[in-house]
Amino acid sequence: MRTNKLLTTFAAFLCCTFATMAQKSDGFTPLFNGKTLDGWKKLAGSANYIVENGMITGTTVTGSPNTFLATEKEYGDFILELEVKIEDSTSNSGIQFRSHLDASGNNGLGKVFGYQYELDPSARKWTGGIYDESRRDWLYPLSLNAPAQNAFKQGVFNKIRIECIGHEIKTWVNNIPAAYMVDTVDSKGFIALQVHSIGNNEQLKGEKIYWKNIRIKTTHLTGATFPANIYVLNNIPNSICPGEQKAGWKLLFDGVTSNGWRGAYKTSFPENGWQIKDGILTVLSSEGKESMNGGDIVTTAEFSAFDLSFDFKLTPGANSGLKYFVTLTENNKGSAIGLEFQLLDDVLHPDAKLGRDGNRTLASLYDLITAAKQTRFIHPIGQWNTGRIVVYPNNHVEHYLNGIKVLEYDRGSKNFKDLVAISKYNVWPNFGEAPKGHILLQDHGNEVSFRSIKIRQLQ
Template identity: 55%
Template sequence: MKKTLRGVHAFVFALAVIAPLALSAGPWEPLFNGRDLSGWKQVNGTAPYTVVDGAIVGTTVPGSPNSFLATEKLYGDFILELEVMQDAPSNSGIQFRSECRASDGRVHGYQMEIDPTPRAWTGGIYDEARRGWFYTGSMNPAARDLYKLNQWNRVRIEAIGPSIRTWINGEPVAHVIDDMNARGFIALQIHSISKKKPEEAGRRVFWRNIRIQTTDLKPSPADSLFIRNTIVNNLAGAERAQGWKLLWDGRTTAGWRGAGKKAFPEKGWRIENGELVVQKSDGRESQNGGDIVTEAEYAAFEVALEFKLTKGANSGIKYYVTEKYVTKGSAIGLEFQLLDDANHPDAKLGAAGNRQLGSLYDLIPINRMPGSLGVKPRLGEWQHARIISRADGTVEHWLNGIKVVEYTRGSPLFMALVERSKYNKHEGFGLAKSGRILLQDHGDEVRFRSIKLREL
């Protein structure tokens, strides 16, 4: 006998305690009439979509690629609200500003993730079949428990200009600024299932009360979420409101000078196409143009930037650089290591991987990185680095939306790590109250852009 929503006892409780979205007065347009799939079409995959008790129901099937039920209309700026429920863990998502390309038959575009697995990245923003993750669930840990399996969950997506924001059950989850797609269809995804997990066949995702607003759009009030802005060297108004500033203007050397020098290096660095490039020389530390540092010093701060490595490249982002230590090589400071781990010998030196990409160089190795597209570092592609250093001494390294290092400056553990490292001869290493931000010249070509900072 075919099951319905009313026939699933686990859902009865959910229906009793989770009220449907109230279709309040305003310029809202329903995207689903509650009776049939008028206005929708399937654009990929073979997972079936049906209508049961006023909800669209998608069911996982073996042997199918990702399936999408898409709106026939295209949408640009909008506010979308709906409810979603799942009867068992299975990956899903809501596409928007998306397209289906004839060249490969795949759906490409922005997706709000639905992830009821222990990873719990629901509400994160993914670029389907293109660049991968923009905003992982790890970037907003407080939101990871918002989505409830076997219950109706309220979803809100605001796509206004390049700003994309998501909410789950009334709480903000992600904020991305990106301008690749300004218009496209909205689609409901049923993800493919692995041949190794046949038990995942037959799992269902339910959507209902789907409505959209496309005129008289009023963005929700600002929040404190980190904003992932992919527009090169751009500082959005929402970022300015949070205290962010461009640490590099994308055109000149203003605000920077050579480490230990009064001016910017005359060689070894160049500016092209909005990128700050350290040029390849002989692979030695600070022997060509040399390192560059900010003219200003910073105490508690958050810095974010994008970088691109060439094959075998070595570089670094240093912080709390004081230039008080006498050295023939690079200036001394705490370092977010930038390295092509697969092709540079330094990756195998040090201890337990503490000289690999993202590590606190020669002190702390990174946590394990997921292999997801947009998260796992890929040589020759732009990567996102973020360093948070608070007034209480706690420091975090983030790589492509994953926190990979966490420590406290001056703690007994930190002091013990310094004592056994190459920095043990530098008194007070890593303990300065303030210092400069440094980009390292290690003789390899590395590119930087979208360098931003806010003081905490």
């Protein structure tokens, strides 16, 4: 019996040795030794972290803010891999990276802020999305990559991967690509495991989250390729990152010139009414007089199926729009006709109360379909918001606002035609059904700014 015990111990020693050698051979080193919390420290809250069976177990407690188990070291560029298990769908967690501590936050308890890999077993299914803890809120909701929303499995260990190389951040869930973001806010910081606050909800007390096989690689890094159809959130204005370039994205506004644009019903760019300065394209105010200053501008090129992304910033009470499938065949007075992603200050502009059921509010398909928005995902007037319009080759269309899909419809369908018939557009035959058209930025007489206008044509 003693001999067998010695052999078992020796075999276990060999397994651990070979595992360590394998990790070193692929450039990864452990962040967790499987036995103790050496190299880690608890921050900001009072949730419990213990080591058991080679895992870190975090347990929720009442009366605590979010609690984090953070690395004592900071990391800049890295590839992080680990496994996570969440047993209950009411739990929420995350993995902080390039993060920091505000020691004075939470009344002196400390407040962690920075990038977070979301762990979300709820029906929302946003695991793998990127959140900015205690700062900018959601950056990359996983509604931007719907196929990845089913990758996470509740009650079993899931493989997590985070790449931070330069300004590029990429995430995976069980080897399925999830989020791709380009951002410049943080270049380094600690890594942390979150136990989310449950407030004083006794029913959620004692829920557990498990982490194991936590390892990191910090040298000789090569970023993995993402599929071209996954949207890249690029927060560097008027730029195309390598991943976007490979996927076929192109800038419609270069940040410097009016190249690629002209006035609607004109042969050149307006001489006044529009301003290009500091990488921003701005339609100037004319006290609300629609198309009476510089007038609308349109792309010189026409597009059919496409993925279009743009940043916009409204001034108080502003009204404008981004229109698509603009043919310029109507020769109407005022703004040119097209399908419109409405840009509006919903609080101060009276148009928000017109139309039907709010179908003239921000991000709506103007006068046709109301955008289903949550206030949380609308950035305040005076700050940048990101709009996105996807027109698939089969004429299915989606509107997004700050990463959240707010409406969808099918061009040319019976439902679409029925909506047109009871709208202001019913006087134009086959409205919105042209096979191709220009992209238009509207001069509605209010100051509105644009940047990072980019497009990818879809086949």
